[in-house]
Structure formats: C-alpha cells, structure tokens
Amino acid sequence: MSTDSLTVAAAAALDAILERHGRRPEQLLQVLREIQEHAGHVPDAAQLRIARALGLPLSRVRGVIGFYAFLSPVPWGRYRVLFSDNITDRMQGNLELLDHLCRRLLLEPGRMSEDGLVSVDTTSCTGLCDQGPGLLVNGWAIPGISRERLDVIADLILEGRPVTAWPAELFAIADNVRRAGMLLDNDLRPGDALRAALARGDLSEVEQAANTRSWREANMAPPQGPVATLNEIRAANLRGRGGAGFTTAYKWESCRNAQGEQRYVVCNADEGEPGTFKDRVLLASHADLVFEGMTVCAYVVGAGRGFLYLRGEYRYLLEPLEAVLTRRRRDGLLGKDILGIPGFSFDIDIHLGAGAYVCGEESALIESLEGKRGIPRNRPPYPVTHGYLKHPTTVNNVETFCAAALIAARGGEWYRATGTAKSAGTKLMSVAGDCALPGIYEVPFGTTVAELLEMAGAEHTQAVQISGPSGTCIGVDEFQRRIAFEDLATAGAFTIFDDSRDMFEVARNYAHFFAHESCGFCTPCRVGTAILKATMDKIHEGRGAPCDLHEIAQLDDVLHQSAHCGLGHTACNPTLDTLKRFRPVYDRHLDHLDFEPAFDLDGALRRARQMTGRDDADAHLDGEPAP
Amino acid sequence: MTDQPTFTLDGEEIPFAEGQTVLQAALTADVYIPHLCYHPEFKPHGSCKVCTIRADGRNAAACTLPARAGMAVESASDALNGLRKVLVQMLFAEGNHFCPACEASGDCQLQALGYDLQVTTAGFRHFYPVRPVDASHPELWLDFNRCILCELCVRASNEVDGKSVFGLSGRGAGKHLIVNALSGRLADTDIAVTDKAVEVCPVGVILKKRDGFAVPIGQRRFDRSPISAQAARDAPRAARGSKEDA
Numbered sequence: 001m002s003t004d005s006l007t008v009a010a011a012a013a014l015d016a017i018l019e020r021h022g023r024r025p026e027q028l029l030q031v032l033r034e035i036q037e038h039a040g041h042v043p044d045a046a047q048l049r050i051a052r053a054l055g056l057p058l059s060r061v062r063g064v065i066g067f068y069a070f071l072s073p074v075p076w077g078r079y080r081v082l083f084s085d086n087i088t089d090r091m092q093g094n095l096e097l098l099d100h101l102c103r104r105l106l107l108e109p110g111r112m113s114e115d116g117l118v119s120v121d122t123t124s125c126t127g128l129c130d131q132g133p134g135l136l137v138n139g140w141a142i143p144g145i146s147r148e149r150l151d152v153i154a155d156l157i158l159e160g161r162p163v164t165a166w167p168a169e170l171f172a173i174a175d176n177v178r179r180a181g182m183l184l185d186n187d188l189r190p191g192d193a194l195r196a197a198l199a200r201g202d203l204s205e206v207e208q209a210a211n212t213r214s215w216r217e218a219n220m221a222p223p224q225g226p227v228a229t230l231n232e233i234r235a236a237n238l239r240g241r242g243g244a245g246f247t248t249a250y251k252w253e254s255c256r257n258a259q260g261e262q263r264y265v266v267c268n269a270d271e272g273e274p275g276t277f278k279d280r281v282l283l284a285s286h287a288d289l290v291f292e293g294m295t296v297c298a299y300v301v302g303a304g305r306g307f308l309y310l311r312g313e314y315r316y317l318l319e320p321l322e323a324v325l326t327r328r329r330r331d332g333l334l335g336k337d338i339l340g341i342p343g344f345s346f347d348i349d350i351h352l353g354a355g356a357y358v359c360g361e362e363s364a365l366i367e368s369l370e371g372k373r374g375i376p377r378n379r380p381p382y383p384v385t386h387g388y389l390k391h392p393t394t395v396n397n398v399e400t401f402c403a404a405a406l407i408a409a410r411g412g413e414w415y416r417a418t419g420t421a422k423s424a425g426t427k428l429m430s431v432a433g434d435c436a437l438p439g440i441y442e443v444p445f446g447t448t449v450a451e452l453l454e455m456a457g458a459e460h461t462q463a464v465q466i467s468g469p470s471g472t473c474i475g476v477d478e479f480q481r482r483i484a485f486e487d488l489a490t491a492g493a494f495t496i497f498d499d500s501r502d503m504f505e506v507a508r509n510y511a512h513f514f515a516h517e518s519c520g521f522c523t524p525c526r527v528g529t530a531i532l533k534a535t536m537d538k539i540h541e542g543r544g545a546p547c548d549l550h551e552i553a554q555l556d557d558v559l560h561q562s563a564h565c566g567l568g569h570t571a572c573n574p575t576l577d578t579l580k581r582f583r584p585v586y587d588r589h590l591d592h593l594d595f596e597p598a599f600d601l602d603g604a605l606r607r608a609r610q611m612t613g614r615d616d617a618d619a620h621l622d623g624e625p626a627p
Numbered sequence: 628m629t630d631q632p633t634f635t636l637d638g639e640e641i642p643f644a645e646g647q648t649v650l651q652a653a654l655t656a657d658v659y660i661p662h663l664c665y666h667p668e669f670k671p672h673g674s675c676k677v678c679t680i681r682a683d684g685r686n687a688a689a690c691t692l693p694a695r696a697g698m699a700v701e702s703a704s705d706a707l708n709g710l711r712k713v714l715v716q717m718l719f720a721e722g723n724h725f726c727p728a729c730e731a732s733g734d735c736q737l738q739a740l741g742y743d744l745q746v747t748t749a750g751f752r753h754f755y756p757v758r759p760v761d762a763s764h765p766e767l768w769l770d771f772n773r774c775i776l777c778e779l780c781v782r783a784s785n786e787v788d789g790k791s792v793f794g795l796s797g798r799g800a801g802k803h804l805i806v807n808a809l810s811g812r813l814a815d816t817d818i819a820v821t822d823k824a825v826e827v828c829p830v831g832v833i834l835k836k837r838d839g840f841a842v843p844i845g846q847r848r849f850d851r852s853p854i855s856a857q858a859a860r861d862a863p864r865a866a867r868g869s870k871e872d873a
Contacts, residue, residue: 057794057807058808058809059792059796060791063794063796066796066797067798373798378673518798520798520799521674523676523718524714526776526800527718527720527800529799529800530754531717534752561686562710563676
C-alpha cells in the first residue's frame with residue numbers, strides 16, 4: 001500500500017470498516033485495529049481518510065496509533081512475530097528461542113527483513129504462562145514454543161502461507177484447570193441466573209427506582225426485583241476480583257443511583273498483569289457465565305448497553321465470543337425485552353484492545369473504549385457517575401461477573417458460606433513458574449500460599465510473586481500467609497520461583513515491564529519508571545553501587561506520593577520487595593563502592609588508545625595496562 | 628464573603644467558589660502553589676504533579692482536586708517542596724535543557740521553578756534523548772528538546788484556536804509532541820504566530836523566529852522577580868477582583 005494514496009480496493013475495504021463502525025469517533029481504536037489486521041499497518045493515506053471520516057484531527061489518529069503496541073504507521077512485515085517476554089517466558093527460555101527463530105529467518109530482532117516478509121520482537125506477557133513460552137503471529141496466540149515448533153513456523157513463514165491456513169494444532173490453547181470449585185464446577189445453564197433474579201422479584205419489596213429516567217420507570221408491575229438481586233450481591237459480600245477488592249454491591253448501587261439517561265456495563269477483560277491468565281480460561285470455557293453476570297448487572301443498575309473490553313492478546317477468542325453472544329440473542333437472553341420482560345433490553349459489544357497494560361485501569365479502559373489514548377482519568381468524578389461518554393458506568397472484572405451470576409442464581413447466603421469473614425467465595429489463581437502442575441486453581445479464600453504450592457507440586461520454592469509485579473513478592477517465611485483481602489489481596493497471579501532463580505533478574509524484568517507500559521501521562525511515572533529500568537540495568541551490568549539502591553528507595557517514595565495511577569504507585573514494588581527479602585542477591589551484583597558511574601571511564605579511552613597506538617600504563621586511567 | 632465555603636491551606640483560610648479546585652481557589656486568594664502544567668485559562672490537566680499537595684492526609688494534585696469545605700491542605704512543607712524539587716529534576720533529566728543558551732532563559736517556568744526549589748543539579752542521570760528540531764515554518768520553530776509534555780499547547784490549540792495543531796503520540800518515555808500534518812512538519816499545519824498555542828508554552832519549545840533576544844537576558848520576566856511572586860497574576864481576573872473589593 002503506498003503512503004500517498006490508497007488503492008481502490010484498500011479504500012473500499014477501509015470504507016467498509018468505517019461504515020460498520022457507524023463512522024463514530026469513539027470507534028477509532030476499533031477501526032485502526034481492523035485496518036492494522038487487514039493491511040499489516042495503518043498507512044498515512046488511511047490515517048487521513050479515517051481522520052476525515054470520523055471528524056478528528058490527524059494528530060489524534062496518530063496519537064492513538066502511537067499509544068498502542070499492536071498498531072503501527074509503518075509496515076512490520078507480512079508476518080509479525082512477537083515473543084511473550086514475561087519472567088516465566090524468560091525462565092522457559094524465550095530469548096534463546098527468539099534467537100533461534102531469528103537465525104532461521106536471517107533476521108535481527110526488532111527489524112523487518114529487507115523483503116518486507118517478517119519481523120521478530122518481544123511483547124509484554126501474553127497470558128500463556130502455564131503453557132509458555134508464548135508468542136503472537138499477526139496477533140494470533142501460539143503456546144508452548146519449542147525449537148521444533150519454531151522450525152515449523154519458520155517454514156510456514158518462508159512459504160508465505162497465510163496465518164489462517166496454518167495447522168490448527170499450533171494454536172491449540174489448553175485450559176489446564178487443576179482444581180475447580182463452586183465457580184468452575186457450576187451446573188448453571190444459560191439463563192438460569194437471570195431467571196432466578198427475575199423470580200426473586202416476586203418476593204422483594206416494591207422496586208424503588210432512584211433514577212426516574214431509567215427504563216425501570218416504564219415497568220408498571222409487578223416489581224421485577226433488581227433491588228432484591230442487589231441485596232443478594234450485598235448479602236454475599238462480593239468484592240471485585242480485579243485486585244482492589246472494591247465492594248461490588250456498593251459500586252452497582254452507586255451506578256444505579258447516579259443521574260443519567262443511559263447506563264453502561266463494562267466487563268474488564270484486559271487481563272494484562274504479567275502471570276495472570278484466569279480470565280482467558282473463563283472467556284474460553286465459561287463465556288455464558290460472564291455474559292450472564294453482565295446481564296444481571298444491567299438488570300440491577302438499569303443499563304441498556306454493555307461492552308466486553310478484550311485485550312488484544314486474546315484476539316483469537318473474538319469469534320467464539322461473538323458466537324456465544326449471537327446464540328444468547330437468539331435465545332432471548334440478550335437484546336430487546338430479555339426473557340419477555342418489557343423494557344429489560346440489553347446488548348453487549350466486544351471491543352478489542354491493542355496492547356496497552358494501563359488500559360486495565362478502569363478509567364483508562366473507558367478512555368480506550370471511547371477510542372482514545374488509554375490515559376487514566378482524573379478522579380473524581382468516578383466511572384459510576386461519569387464513565388463511558390460521561391454516562392454512569394459499572395466496570396467489573398471477568399471473574400466478578402461470573403461470581404455475580406452465581407450469586408443471582410444461588411443467593412447471597414449460599415455464596416458467603418465459602419471463604420473468610422471479609423473475603424467471601426472462591427478465587428481463581430493463575431499458577432505458573434517453577435512447579436509440576438501449572439494452571440488454574442479455584443480455591444476458597446483463606447487458602448494459604450503453602451497449600452497452593454503443595455497442590456501445584458512446587459519444590460524448593462524460594463519466592464512467590466502474588467498478583468504479578470504490581471502485587472507482593474514473598475519469601476519462605478511467609479508461606480503460611482493466606483490468599484484473602486485480609487492478608488494477600490490478589491488479582492490472581494501466583495508465580496513461583498525455586499531456589500535456582502536470581503530474584504534480582506525477576507525484579508529487573510518487572511522494571512522493564514513497567515517502563516514499557518507506563519502511559520507517560522504524569523512526570524513521576526514517565527520519568528521514574530525509565531530511571532528505575534536504567535538503574536536495574538546498570539546493576540545488572542555489574543556497575544551498581546549502594547547509592548543506586550538509595551536512588552531506588554527515593555524513586556519509590558516519589559512515585560507513591562505523586563504518580564497518577566496504580567501503575568506508577570506500584571512500579572518499584574518488585575524491586576523493593578526483593579531487595580528487602582533477598583538482599584544478598586543484590587549485594588552480589590553490586591560493586592562495593594559509594595559511587596560507580598554508569599559507563600566505563602577507562603573503557604572510554606579505548607578508542608583513543610587504538611588511534612594513537614599507545615597502550616602503556618599511562619594511557620590507562622587506573623595506570624594498569626590492559627591484560 | 629461570609630457565606631462562602633472555605634478550606635485551610637497551611638493554616639490559612641481560603642474561600643472558594645463551587646466547582647473550583649484547590650489550586651484555583653489558592654491562586655484566586657493570591658496564595659502560590661508551585662505548578663507547571665496548569666494555566667488558569669484551560670481545563671486542569673494534572674500531569675506534571677508539581678502542584679502535589681497533602682489534603683486531609685492524602686496526596687493529590689492541587690490543580691485537579693475539587694475544593695471541599697473544611698478540608699485541611701498542606702502545601703509549603705519541606706516534604707512537599709522536596710517532592711516538587713525531585714519532579715523538576717526529573718524533567719531536567721528527561722529532556723535536553725541547556726539554560727545558558729536557551730532563548731527562553733528568564734522566561735521559562737521550568738527554569739524559574741528550578742530556582743525557587745533550589746535545584747542545582749538534575750540529580751538523575753540525563754536521558755540525552757534525540758529530538759530533532761523542526762525549523763520548517765517561516766515564522767516559528769519547535770525545539771522539542773525542552774518539551775516537558777505539559778500539553779498546554781495541545782489544549783490551547785484545541786480550546787482557543789480551534790485548530791488542533793498539536794497532539795501527543797507514543798507512550799512512557801517515548802511520549803512526544805506531534806503536529807497535525809501528514810508530513811509531520813509545522814510548516815504544513817495551519818498554525819499562526821498569533822495563536823494562543825504559541826503564547827502559552829511555559830518552556831522554550833514553541834519559539835518565534837527573529838525574536839530571540841528582543842528583551843535581553845537579565846531583564847526578562849523571571850529575572851525581575853521569582854515565579855512564586857508572580858503566578859497569582861495569571862489567575863482569572865474576575866475572581867481576583869472580588870478579593871480586591873473585599
């Protein structure tokens with residue numbers, strides 16, 4: 001595709017995409033993502049056409065392309081291979097494998113081949129940690145990479161075979177459910193939770209719509225029971241499963257009571273926390289439960305429209321999820337007058353992300369849904385009152401909606417019987433790293449780290465990273481701690497490191513991750529994560545000194561005090577956690593000096609020595625000739 | 628004034644109007660809180676974080692935090708000024724700032740804040756980013772080396788000039804200012820020398836050509852008196868009028 005003008009066919013394809021999205025500016029990211037998939041990049045001419053069609057300045061279109069890792073204004077090659085670069089992928093040898101593929105294809109990492117055929121690079125965690133290392137080819141996920149599989153992939157690329165025609169076996173992704181509980185073992189059929197919620201209405205107090213402009217006002221009688229269902233969610237003491245643990249009933253009630261003509265329900269399936277993959281399994285095998293939970297939420301808060309925001313790395317789930325939505329529409333579980341209840345109309349669209357971890361933050365996710373750069377908003381106001389297009393919006397995690405559906409079906413008391421006092425129910429844990437049985441474990445809240453390690457067959461464990469890099473890293477003496485909001489709150493990542501691992505390198509990998517994923521909006525995070533990364537690299541290169549550790553402590557203080565969102569607040573956590581618990585590992589990396597410059601002073605003279613042909617003692621800073 | 632709600636700022640009563648943020652109310656009352664990305668004519672942004680204050684025990688950006696009656700705000704403490712100093716140092720380390728040779732020297736808010744907060748070194752290793760200058764426009768030039776990503780030009784061009792000449796691309800340390808032209812060059816945008824966006828840059832990124840030393844260094848705005856003594860002058864005049872009347 002030329003940069004000056006689009007071919008007739010390309011223009012027609014672009015117009016069809018624009019048309020399908022109603023030429024609405026909030027669809028910008030979806031339009032760009034589809035062009036990227038169709039053409040391999042978003043050429044200048046397409047950018048101009050999109051800007052005109054959506055009534056946006058070109059700078060806005062370019063700003064969005066520049067923000068998301070999976071969009072590009074220039075070609076990356078007909079095949080774009082991205083190796084997942086989480087610490088678990090590292091432990092499984094992803095870099096050696098990347099090197100192997102590059103040698104097979106005669107490529108340099110990060111650079112497109114001269115013939116425009118292929119490029120190979122790394123990307124943040126793709127959510128395949130239990131069957132890694134993982135990679136994406138043109139956005140399609142492939143697990144369990146080995147040299148043998150890479151040889152097959154290299155041949156397919158060199159043959160020029162379209163990815164859609166590659167053997168399906170390459171793309172087979174397992175659920176690896178090792179332990180199921182009330183959620184994964186549920187025997188609900190599609191619609192059961194909704195029917196139970198509707199039936200509960202007969203027993204409840206009269207519906208009192210706080211917002212007179214909602215659809216509920218049109219419901220003359222009998223009371224349909226959104227309040228009764230909200231009461232069950234409250235009785236269950238359900239707390240959000242995204243990590244923060246906000247009380248779900250309070251969030252739903254706030255949204256329900258907010259003034260607005262239209263309400264939205266958003267499912268946050270931007271599972272980007274390195275080491276987490278439980279939402280992937282829920283979406284692959286329990287999509288009905290997810291959508292049912294969203295519909296229950298819509299019923300409670302009075303929403304007419306919902307979005308599933310699916311991370312770009314889970315692109316392969318799009319068509320199966322669309323098929324579930326289509327079936328649910330056909331069965332009267334979505335669409336107009338759901339289950340025959342007049343006015344209970346709700347439908348769900350799927351929006352795909354394009355590679356930006358920060359979009360997991362709910363206000364950044366809403367910005368992204370609106371087709372913008374995913375920058376966390378200033379709060380207040382909160383999404384429950386000013387969310388999608390400034391309308392009241394409830395945003396919950398995939399697992400939260402599943403739990404809500406269970407509660408709607410079985411009741412709050414039933415749900416609360418499992419778990420601990422402040423953490424009701426079960427938690428899905430994404431277990432990966434050094435253990436015999438990586439995969440998904442559904443455990444009641446209150447389960448200890450030691451118990452989970454035992455179940456997973458982990459041996460010689462020295463550390464567990466709970467809830468990914470933004471969570472906590474604990475050592476052996478803390479393995480009796482419990483998975484619960486009272487103790488170790490978690491979004492679900494459980495990454496195990498045995499005593500052969502260098503915990504400094506674990507922290508360094510996470511520092512790189514945060515620097516790569518910082519949105520760059522605020523000074524402390526944009527600059528601080530970059531400094532942290534450079535300092536960890538300096539220590540890695542053997543040029544660290546105690547003053548560097550002081551600098552990291554200072555950075556942590558500044559980020560905690562002033563960063564705009566959680567990404568910045570937690571960016572130094574993995575470093576400080578490991579520094580506190582595994583200090584000797586750092587000391588081994590440090591030069592025992594007060595100060596060590598980042599560059600090699602004597603080495604800087606090497607070129608001058610070479611040019612002057614002099615290599616005597618006086619030509620060296622330390623007075624020693626080179627060995 | 629008696630029925631106006633108030634909060635305390637470092638112990639002093641500050642009256643505020645409904646909808647004002649802490650920084651807006653403070654500036655209206657002629658009390659200075661250091662800031663960079665805030666400008667009274669534009670919607671608060673909250674990105675530089677230099678105006679971070681402590682309100683009822685929690686840190687927040689004063690420019691975006693809505694004022695609440697009875698709130699206890701702390702701003703001029705050593706701890707908060709220490710934090711601000713580090714943030715300013717971070718901005719110096721991130722870009723390529725060379726004050727002695729900069730056309731904006733003496734008119735630059737980053738430099739002026741640096742003086743106020745006693746910044747004597749960047750404190751961190753410099754990033755030395757490669758940011759080529761755009762000198763394509765006949766009357767203006769862009770020296771991206773000094774950009775602190777405050778987005779004031781973006782907001783001014785959108786909200787006042789109605790042109791959207793500026794935008795941002797990239798993310799993290801790769802975030803950068805872009806202009807609204809297919810070529811990426813300022814000459815191909817519809818910017819005018821008289822645009823608000825040209826006037827509003829707090830550092831030396833958007834500069835007029837052949838205008839560099841019209842006012843000699845030593846006689847410029849922040850050469851005459853420190854930024855802390857002048858910032859309230861930029862506060863909305865109508866709001867200040869009410870105080871002067873009182």
